[in-house]
Amino acid sequence: MKAMRVEMLFFDGDEPLAHTKVLVHGTEEESEIECPRGDRFAVTRKFEEPACPIFINSFDPNGAFVGRSAMRMGVHNSDELEAIDLAAPYVLCFRSAIVDCDDPEWATCDPIPE
Numbered sequence: 668m669k670a671m672r673v674e675m676l677f678f679d680g681d682e683p684l685a686h687t688k689v690l691v692h693g694t695e696e697e698s699e700i701e702c703p704r705g706d707r708f709a710v711t712r713k714f715e716e717p718a719c720p721i722f723i724n725s726f727d728p729n730g731a732f733v734g735r736s737a738m739r740m741g742v743h744n745s746d747e748l749e750a751i752d753l754a755a756p757y758v759l760c761f762r763s764a765i766v767d768c769d770d771p772e773w774a775t776c777d778p779i780p781e
Contacts, residue, residue, distance in 0.1 A: 668692065668693065668767065668768050668769055669714070669716075669742075669765060669766075669767070669768070669779070670690055670691055670692035670693075670714050670765075670766055670767065670768030670773065671690075671691040671692075671714060671719060671740075671742055671763050671764065671765055671766065672688055672689075672690055672691075672763065672764045672765075672766045672773055672774065672778075673688065673689050673690075673691055673712075673721075673740070673761055673762070673763050674686075674687075674688050674761060674762045674763075674764075675687050675688070675689065675700070675710070675759060675760075675761050676748070676759070676760040676761070677700065677702065677706070677708055677753075677757060677758070677759055678757065678758040678759075678760065679706070679756050679757060679758075680756060680758070684702040684703075684704065684706050684757075685700050685701075685702045685703075685706075685708070687700050688774050689710060689712065690766075690768060690773055690774075691712045691713065691714045691719050691721070691740075692713075692714045692768040693713070693714050693768075694713070695711065695712070695713040696711070696712065696713075697709055697710065697711045698710045702728075704728050705727075705728030705729070705730075706725070706726065706727060706728050706757075707725075707726040707730070708723055708724070708725055708726070708757075709723070709724040709726075710722070710723050711723075714742075714768075716742050717741060717742060718739035718740060718741045718742065719739065719740050719741075719742065720737070720738075720739055721737070721738050721739070721740050722735060722736070722737050723735070723736045723737075723753055723759070725753055725754045725757050733754045733755075733757070734753070734754025734755075735754065736751075736753040736754055736759075738751065740761075740763065742763075742765060742781075743763060743765070743781060744763065744764050744765055744778040744780075744781055745762050745763050745764070746762070747762070748760045748761065748762050749761055749762070764778035765778050765779045765780075765781060766778060766779060767779060
């Protein structure tokens with residue numbers, strides 16, 4: 668079944684905070700990304716074509732809610748990192764790949780052609 672792997676890199680300005688990969692598939696899921704310095708991002712996503720809804724709640728190192736960001740990420744394979752501003756001061760850089768969600772190696776497999 669078609670899904671999308673999204674490699675996510677979170678930053679505070681130029682300071683890298685976290686690097687992870689999530690699978691976006693037909694069932695809505697939420698992942699908690701915790702950064703070493705204490706920042707936290709709750710990422711909710713669901714696979715939909717032509718674009719997947721993605722919501723990110725951002726929390727500062729003290730656990731205080733900073734803001735909610737919402738986007739629709741187009742289903743595509745990308746070679747380059749793309750960047751978007753989240754609730755200040757956070758930035759998300761991401762790269763996506765179309766994959767088979769039934770593949771146990773979804774995190775490292777080659778992308779399916781668009």
